[in-house]
Amino acid sequence: MACVRFLNLKPYMSPTLLRPRFPTSSQLRAFSAGLMSPPSTAVIYETHGPPDTVTKVIQLPPIEIKANDVCVKMLAAPINPSDINRIQGVYPVRPPVPAVGGYEGVGEVHSVGSAVQGLSPGDLVMASPPSPGTWQTHIVTDRSFWHKIDRGTPVEYAATVTVNPLTALRMMEDYMNLKSGDAIVQNGATSMVGQCVIQLSKLRGIHTINIIRDRPGSDEAKEKLMKLGADEVFTESQLELKNVKSLLGNVPEPALGFNCVGGNAASLVLKFLRQGGTMVTYGGMSKKPITVSTSSFIFKELSLKGFWLQKWISSDKTKECREMLDYLxxxxxxxxLRYDMELTSFNEFHTALDKALGKHGSQPKQVIKF
Incomplete structure (x- = not known):
């Protein structure tokens, strides 16, 4: 994986307590000859398990900055569901433990190695491609992992643009040649991806039909999505009728649907799709399977696809990925383009983690601000 050197905690850690060891006198003499990073405060996990149990905040010693390295002072990083899954040990791709948490984020260049070109101290950079280990105050890794961005970009958006907004944009472009006047149906519409789909569609003249869960505050959620540009917003209970398409009015039958929930919410997306339509699944928040009727395949000729951003990024798409990020x-x-977030100080990391784990009910995306 990328960023192996800053993820490898073992050289300075007790194998049992993972506490930092002070460098020996010979190491100090060796370090004095080269450029060193500041010490880093990091959220690490030594074993896989419940994130609120296995994560801890520790101090890491300075790291040598080699010729092609960049030392970045992190400014912000989100807590994504995939971050939680990595810590739990259930995500398909995860770094070896012990590891520093986090996967995407933004920072400011602190110092650069002697051979680094195109980056200088003070530049605003984001991890691109995203790499494990962003939940720490300083990161040292190869220059190729950093993408310089406009200083006028709000750091909380730069920290969160890769995983969710890029997922929304890629799904809109990868599965169907959508034109102005076409329509998309999606569940999980209040999610960050859902909010981005609505706004990106509005910019392109594409209609959106949006499905949200029945819960307190659903009326406020509807109003918020409509202000973002949604054409229709329905709760799941409103769609408990045989002909959901009678609710569309002047909105055309959608050719493309997005599912991040599974279970009944996925079935509702399928009910809206027109003949030959496609549903793309990018998540499964309900942890329930997708059930498809035989008639959906035989008579409606629907297609079911899956999207995994990490696979797309890993397929040598760095240049294309960065161009799309610059556009977003x-x-x-x-x-x-805007979406809901809640910024929390790094000193209150475990409070933000509890919110991300759903211990306080539905919460906006949690973003750690260093």
Whole structure:
């Protein structure tokens, strides 16, 4: 994996307590000849398990900055569901333990190695491609993992643009040649991906039909999504009728659907799709399987696809990925793309983690601000 050197905690850690060891006098003499990073405060996990149990905040010693390395002072990093799954040990791709948590984030260049070109101290950079280990105050890794971005970009958006907004944009472009006047149906519409789908569609003249869960505050959620540009917003209970398409009015039958919930919410997406439509699944928040009727395959000729952003990024797409991120960040700076977040100080990391784990009910995306 990328960033192996800053993820490898073992050289300075007790094998049992994972506490930092002070460098020996010979190590100090060796370090004095080269450029060193500041010490780093990091969220680490030694074993896989419940994130609120296995994570701890520790101090890591300085790391040598080699010729092609960049030392970045982190400014912000989100807590994504995939971050939680990595710590739990259930995500398909995860770093070896012990490991520093986090996967995407933004920071400011602190110092650079002697051979580094194109980056200078003070530049705003984001981890691209995203790499494990962003939940720490300082990161040292190869220059190729950092993408310089406009200083006018709000750090909380730069920290969160890769996983969710890029997922929304890629799904809209990868499965169907959508044109102005077409429609998309999605569940999980209040999620960050859902909010981005609504706004990106609005910019392209594409209609959106949005499904949300029945829960307190659903009326406020509907109003919020409509302000973002949603054409229709329905709770799941509103769709408990045979002909859901009678609710569409002037909105055309959608050709493309997005599912991040599974279970009944996925079935509702399928009910809306037109003949030959496609449903793309990118998550399974309900942890329930997708059930498809035989008629959906035989008579409606529906297609079911899956999308995993990490696989797309890993397929040598760095240049294309960065171009798309620059496009999304330009929309953010222009005020055309926004989504819900809650910033929490790094000192209150475990409070943010509890919210991300759902211990306090539904919460906005938690973003750690260093």
């Amino acid at each position: 960040l330009s929309l953010i700076r222009e005020g055309k």
